[in-house]
Amino acid sequence: MKSKFVPWAISTAMCLTGLSANSQCAVVGWASENGGVTGGGTATPVIVTNYTDLKAAITSTSVKVVHVSGTITIPSGGRISFQDQSDKTIFGLPGAKLVSTDLTTSNSGIIYVKRCTNVVFRNLTLEGPGAYDTDGWDNMTLDNCANVWVDHCEFQDGLDGNFDIKNMSDYISVTWCKFIYNKAPIPDGPGGSDDHRFSDLFGSGDGATTDRGHLRVTLQNCWWAQGCVARMPRVRFGKVHVANNLFNSTVAAQCVMAGFEADLLVESNVFENVKKPIDKMDNTYTAITARDNVFTNTTGNTTGSGTAFTPPYTLTITPVANVKAAVMAGAGATLTEDCLGVLDITGTRDGSTRLGDExxxxxxxxxxxxxxxxxxxxxxxxxxxxxxxxxxxxxxxxxxxxxxxxxxxxxxxxxxxxxxxxxxxxxxxxxxxxxxxxxxxxxxxx
The missing domain is CATH 2.60.40.3080 (Immunoglobulin-like)
Structure with a gap:
């Protein structure tokens, strides 16, 4: 995989078997710009197995690499506020899962990331209580963060949503992630929707004009799987590159949603058995370029309009005929025990000494x-x-x-x-x- 900046290249033998490991182990897209992403680098990891230690490690500025082991339940009101930090990696060891069962407005959610830079999340499963329209919290939210790489994570059954990006967040790459709703939606929420399986929101509202010039996000090799109804993602203001993803939820009413001033490049994706693969909504978007996508048994719009942004980075695009098999095999928390997130780093955020130069x-x-x-x-x-x-x-x-x-x-x-x-x-x-x-x-x- 080629990119203008590849700060995190893990040796091919160490990550995955039977797949293109290099392409699954290097940060690409928007997060490779603006200095790139190295996370906690080679810092000695702290391994956590319970909520108390997890919260302490994530909120501590002195801990730079966190390895999550086993299933950890987030108690009611225990949503972790990860704020004002930089240079950190949170990595799930095989089978690691963070679970929230709270359905209330204020006590729900798993992790809220605010004003953080140069952060890596990898190989984590985040499981919520199921979709319920109570204006609660998502499994994870990025708020005013920069240079974040979210890779090989699985987002399940978020209360309000699975994963949102908002409030001037910028230079974000989301790769090899899976979004799914395994649980039936919970009706009669105070928000009015009986089926709020709305996965991902980029930009919180049309009036959030400070998001202009921000919300630059790359989505590559992700899978919006069964149960997702809408927001895959819904975008306002951002320059979002949607490449080599799979959309095949049979209940999908809208997939990629072009909201207010959205600037979207949608290429080489696979849409199967969905409605409105590319939803133009109220026609208030900036531009949509759609090319080389495959639509099978879909209804609704499949075309773009206008000319979207040109990415400043180089991204290797998988031929669309190979996308479905690759994504279904590799998306989600699928990394092996050998791929611990600190292996064979070939670059640094500040350009200093590299392992490859040793x-x-x-x-x-x-x-x-x-x-x-x-x-x-x-x-x-x-x-x-x-x-x-x-x-x-x-x-x-x-x-x-x-x-x-x-x-x-x-x-x-x-x-x-x-x-x-x-x-x-x-x-x-x-x-x-x-x-x-x-x-x-x-x-x-x-």
Whole structure:
């Protein structure tokens, strides 16, 4: 995948099997502009397994990488306010889910992100209580944020919506995400709609004119799946690039919705069994360019009008014939345990030292591999350089934190690692040097 700025390239073997891993592991689109996105970079992750620790890690400015493990229920009124931070990654280990069951106006919702920059969300499932028109909270909202990458997340059953972007938020990329309503809508809400399965709203109102010049969002390889009725997304003011997405909810009444002053580039998407694939609404949009889309068993408008913006970035567009299979296989929280969000970073937000620029000295080997009983972790370091070695199991749990390795003379330091008591399986060995460069290696225990 080509982009003007690719700050987060994870090695192809580490992320996904049977899919184009590079294309699923690099930030693309609008979030690659304006300095790009690196999140928390190579900071040592904090692993959280309960609500108290999750809230503390997200709200702490000193924590830069959060790994979420297991299912965590958000208590009534416990919506997490993530505000005024920068340079942070929140990554879901395989199976990680944040769940809210509250149906009230004030106590609902999972996470509200406000005035944050350079943030990454990856591999999380956020499950709400089901659609209920009570003017409550979404599963997640970005409010006045910049340079945010939301990747491989699944948004389910949001109360008011699944995921909204508003209030001058800008330079946002949403890739390989899935939006779905598994639960039946709850009728008789005070807002008047008996079926409020409205997934995504970009821009909160026609009168929010401060959004002009903002709300630049790229949506690529996303899936609006069964149960979504409308707002996929509904856009006001923004320059939104909708590319290589799948829309196939049989209850869809409107898919891409061009609201007030919306400027939309809609290309190489697949629309199946939906109504109004491209909804021109009240014809108050700025422009819609629609090209190379596929419409199967659809009714309603499929055409654009006017000429939309030209993206300043380069985006590799998948041929539309291949979009459905790729999206259905890869969208959602589908990353494996090896793709922990800090692997093989080849760039930095400020252009400083990169892993790819490091000399070959910062490399390790593990042998024998597979191993039984004992393995040797060989770390090649410069004089006086140090390395920290941590070992995680396949579920992302820390199982060993080895003593700090110090090279009093340059060369290879051999660290014996006992496998006594280790269950057979795959383990991930994290090595962090004194420069903060982090690499991950796979160890197979027999």
């Amino acid at each position: 000399p070959a000295a910062n490399r390790i080997s593990i042998y024998p591999n597979p191993a039984k009983g004992k393995a040797i972790i060989a770390v090649t370091l410069k004089k006086n350089e140090q390395a920290v070695i941590r070992v995680y199991d396949a579920n992302g749990r820390l199982v060993d934190n080895l003593p700090v390795v110090t090279a009093f003379t340059a060369g290879t330091q051999k660290v014996p690692y006992s496998l006594a008591g280790k269950a057979p399986g795959i383990y991930n060995v994290f090595v962090t040097t004194g420069k903060g460069v982090q690499s991950t290696y796979k160890l197979v225990v027999q």
